[in-house]
Amino acid sequence: MASLSAWRERVAAELDAAVAFWERHSHDPQHGGFFSCLSRDGTVYDETKYVWLQGRQVWVYSRLYRKVPRFRRPEILEAARAGGEFLLRCARLEPGSPRAAFALSRDGRPARLQRTVFSEVFCALGLDELGRAAGEPRYRAAAREWTAAVARWAREAPQELGRPQLAGAPPHEALAVPMMVLGLAEQLRDGGGDDETLDELAAWGAQRLLAHLQRGDSVVLENVSPDGKELPGSMGRLLNPGHAIEAGWFLLRFAQRRGDEALAARAIAGFIEGPLRRGWDPEHGGLFAFLDADGHCPTQLEWSMKLWWPHAEAMVALLAAYAHDRRPERLEAFQRVADYTFDKFRDPEHGEWFGYLSREGNVALTIKGGPFKGCFHVARALHMCEEMLEELLREG
């Protein structure tokens, strides 16, 4: 097994290569904001600006600037600020409305709307971190407003998002909603002492996440009823191992902050260990994109593809689990996932990872970025892994 210190070196070098790729190719000096549709070598193949990916790149740049000395460069903060200003100027569908578009034209006019909360989630996430990095309260105030809107839509008024409630469709909650509510509340309260509203919001997210852990804690279902029951059919049986594992480290950190050892153990066993075991392809390695809890074939065409982000999230989750309970099998699992990931997803020639492999592990899409892949999962995971590895090495 490569030593922790060898992994720290690999992870740090890979983070540098990933950030360099986005710095070199994604900035739009003319209109602000970031291109995300980048070919393997960084060529822009589409100028659409995706709001999730704007907010996420603002978050990455700001977080690295704030926390990692070698990224504390003025041009990183300036790029984050240009992205944040672009969002403040253009993301809203209408002036004064909290609804944010899903996609914008290059010059910032709304081009697509999703009937979900995620555009607003990532606006808030990015601006909160930018406010911390830049020391400017107005960014954090905007993040706070967007968070209030997200909380309202997620908890009380989903109908305001515009999706019709139809009599034959049982109401359902997607795992990503409480996951992102928890993640956002933790981002906003981070280091901020007591904040009853955010604490309560984080607790709501955590509690709703736990409702997705079903069948005697043996499986994390992607969709459950709002009162936490299993739903019929393919939707009810859908598993998304990457989401489960990502939610696992969100929950673990929440449990650690609250000193809730039972919850931490449940997060590790139910959300990280179980989904990793069930989601790992025994034949070709790598995590499946989707599975069915009863072993049926999923209807998602990409179910057996290997996507970059579940692997990035699993690296974070396994190191976080190891740091928590120090069981050697966590480190072995980290090693196995990280070996697969570095072997298959890296692009040593141009930096940043490929996003989409076939089941067999061959590159299926050569793009480095697109409508759903930008500067986020790779950089966040590598940064968090580097931080955790350093901490582990420091402790010896």
Added chain:
Amino acid sequence: MASLSAWRERVAAELDAAVAFWERHSHDPQHGGFFSCLSRDGTVYDETKYVWLQGRQVWVYSRLYRKVPRFRRPEILEAARAGGEFLLRCARLEPGSPRAAFALSRDGRPARLQRTVFSEVFCALGLDELGRAAGEPRYRAAAREWTAAVARWAREAPQELGRPQLAGAPPHEALAVPMMVLGLAEQLRDGGGDDETLDELAAWGAQRLLAHLQRGDSVVLENVSPDGKELPGSMGRLLNPGHAIEAGWFLLRFAQRRGDEALAARAIAGFIEGPLRRGWDPEHGGLFAFLDADGHCPTQLEWSMKLWWPHAEAMVALLAAYAHDRRPERLEAFQRVADYTFDKFRDPEHGEWFGYLSREGNVALTIKGGPFKGCFHVARALHMCEEMLEELLREG
């Protein structure tokens, strides 16, 4: 090369096996309508009823009953009628409204709505054919109403479908819209003598289809502007070879009916020959699901997968082209596509085809039906190929 008469035998036997599969596994005697979420062996893995697939199965059963002596069995007509009655009773979002749901619960309550015209298209298609098979005008009257609504949304009032017009999104027309308008108008006017409204509707569909043939007739673009110009970005460059080829035989039949030889030649060269050449995977065989006109990597995760329906449509299109111009290379191309298709998609054990193969041609999803695959493309293509092969053999 297998002889035309050998192909007629193979195609007829395969049609029997496909229809038997759906007759055995998809009927719901309790609520009417058809299950489409069927595993490899026909097990129902989800009870949702998809409106496209209800209308399409009604069409297939009714057409086979009406045109093919060995399918002129009362139970086929009864099943078609049960499907048609289910649509009349349940497909509408509200009583009196022409808007049809995309998906229904098993007992027929609306479960999902799409902001497109296709649910209504397939309701109309199925009911018109059912009206012919059953000799009952009320089905055809309902089809006519739905067709009028489709024509209105496609041509004048797309905003009534509920998709917001956003300032940063250039208006675009998807190939499937004029293709289905043409197909529907031809279905309703079939053998019906002069009908100015339907003739004009078909001509509108054909003309708008031709606007997708761009760059000096060298490429069929999936999306163009409403005034027939190429659009920027990935959306503007998107190719869907299966759609182009399917539109090709729609256009060819339209041109034949009108005795328009120049249009027929353009349909064959531009919509069938070109997309087949460009869309065929030189490495593993089979038609790609999506491509980019400038050779970029598409962003659709399934772009390199081989889907059943483009291959079924290509078999129809190539035989129709051969029947039209008798050039031997059409028959060679038919043979090549049909060999690949019968080799890779058939399931000799349970009947009906697999729908989704990996780029390499391995079965990627073992399902026989799902939200977008029901009793339609396979049966329609095999029926049409059998009919054309018989005609060719008769002519000697």
